[in-house]
Amino acid sequence: MNKSAKTAGSSEAGQRRRATSYDVAELAGVSQSAVSRVFQQGASASKEMRDRVMAAANKLGYRPNAIARGLITQRSNMVAVVISQQTNLYYPEFLVQLTQRFSEHGIRVLLFALEHEGDIEQMLEHVLQYRVDGLVTAAMLTPHQFRTIENAGVPVVLYNRTFPDTVANSVRCDHTEGERWLIGKLHEAGHRRFAIVTGPEDSAVSTERTRGALERLEELGVREVPIVHGDYSSASGRAAFADIMDNLGHAPDAVVAANDAMAIGCIDAAREDYGLDVPGGVSIVGFDGVGPARFAAYDVTTVRQPVGRMTEAAVAMLIDRIGNPSISAEQRVFSGERIRGSSARFKEPGDG
Amino acid sequence: MNKSAKTAGSSEAGQRRRATSYDVAELAGVSQSAVSRVFQQGASASKEMRDRVMAAANKLGYRPNAIARGLITQRSNMVAVVISQQTNLYYPEFLVQLTQRFSEHGIRVLLFALEHEGDIEQMLEHVLQYRVDGLVTAAMLTPHQFRTIENAGVPVVLYNRTFPDTVANSVRCDHTEGERWLIGKLHEAGHRRFAIVTGPEDSAVSTERTRGALERLEELGVREVPIVHGDYSSASGRAAFADIMDNLGHAPDAVVAANDAMAIGCIDAAREDYGLDVPGGVSIVGFDGVGPARFAAYDVTTVRQPVGRMTEAAVAMLIDRIGNPSISAEQRVFSGERIRGSSARFKEPGDG
DNA sequence: AGCCGGTTTGAATGCGGATGCAATATTGCC
């Protein structure tokens, strides 16, 4: 009643102090606690109270202050997501999916992006100051850093990272298995002279893939495999292929790149710079199954990470741990999807 | 000295309540205010005080609580960044750069990722509840939503988006100009029969590009240009090219795709599905200058958005507005970098 | 010794909302 006198509140004044629950309470003629309860899940409030409060709240443009709420409830409803530059460049779906999935649970993502995987130290301090409820990291942290975070009461989920001697929650793709399959198939199809293009040295993922490949090669009796370093970019893959040619003096039977981007670079180099047919003259395989790997001009033979299932698992796992911090750790390992492209000669379409 | 004996405080107890400034004060034998001052920038504290407090803080593993600090200072030191799925898929550098640049100013990014550009409404509520200091959006909002946010005292910077009749801060690439250049060059080189592949209908960027292309074609007297809809993916580009062939019954002289991914799809279609040479049989141009556009197999003729300068501008602009909310709006428009790839026949290397 | 300007320090208060507890209102039931 008498609404015209009070309307001034909401829309017009841009600069005025934001309305608080006290303002709403006063306008609605109730207590601040009542306002608080109306804006909560399982709180008791009569329909009439609810209506009066909501009316006042709308009139004032009131919104509960998540910061204040976080202070009193000890739950910020934010999780930190730590990625390196690489992560978002090569798996852009990762961040978006993670954010959307957390969002469905009412959880926001506070993003931390590292130039290199090693830069975590300063970042860590900020992560902890924000009292996030949890942390997902797709960048490497030291066991010491990991313990620092968990000791601060923040559950951590490692994404495609693991520790040798520390119990931690993790979600990862089985890179070793994937590389072993690729090598096995190449060998089976008659390839004998291999070359490997690795990723950045500080990349845990690259290390794991390269190790997997080398182990399998060793088992198959293939020795003296030249290893060239790249940085995950296609340009570095192209340069790496040139290095290999220089090293060997001739084309290898197969090049195993630590990711698809470099595999694409290798294919470009083979065709453009050395006039080699792919896979006729040389077979080239990658890893990841990213979008560009499926462009018709490349159609890279690779192993695809099931990013969708992995982000889903990471989110579920972190939410579980937030709800019950004392449950024991779990590791979830996903096999990659084997993609027989046309950048490598394989024996036949039958399974192996 | 005696390091083993004292380590107990911080590292071991995982579950204990986090240390507060009062805990530190008590241990150091000083007041809480003193602790607060030691952890601030321009606060006065003697060296001795500083040392005592820091010693106690380290012993307890104390870290100032950013949430509580935000409540009292009315500054959360967080900005919201709103993106659509597309944004991160096609410009993964955008988010990383933005985050890193804000980080240099002590500002964290709270990420909101939309499935589609239209889904802002619910999100908005959350953005405002978190009392972010500012907002950068690479997704479209309605003028009404924009005003809601600014009325709540949150400065907004639009990224590659604009409003017809609302004064707003924005950073964008001049898509119109870029498309006009591409069309002009194609026409100059003798292309007459054009086809256009647009992006998703809810993409403001795609609309602007298509409009720019059509305007220039109109000026050049080219009419009846078939327009096919894509969704920014390379697969949709490939399908779109087939549609064009069906429509026309023959190959156009040039296909103008609203982004590089679709241009790549078109190139695949032309070569693989129709045996056409690119650019011999058909010229294909894109937009964005993304990484894959430079793969040797495509080498797309395109206009590159200067993402680095644009994110820098967006960050600087938002920080200015946060520091001084009353300064008037500014629009920064960047020209794209013109990239003469080899996917289109252009007249000659000279400038135009 | 006494006084002054300047620097440190501490006590008290508030930011905005959640919650335990007690007071009150409502309902059900005999």
Add this chain to the structure above:
DNA sequence: GGCAATATTGCATCCGCATTCAAACCGGCT
């Protein structure tokens, strides 16, 4: 109608830190 059981509501307090104001302190100088 009266009383117990239940649902609502308000009061007071607390979350952790920044900040104002006044008190304490310090060195220099007359």
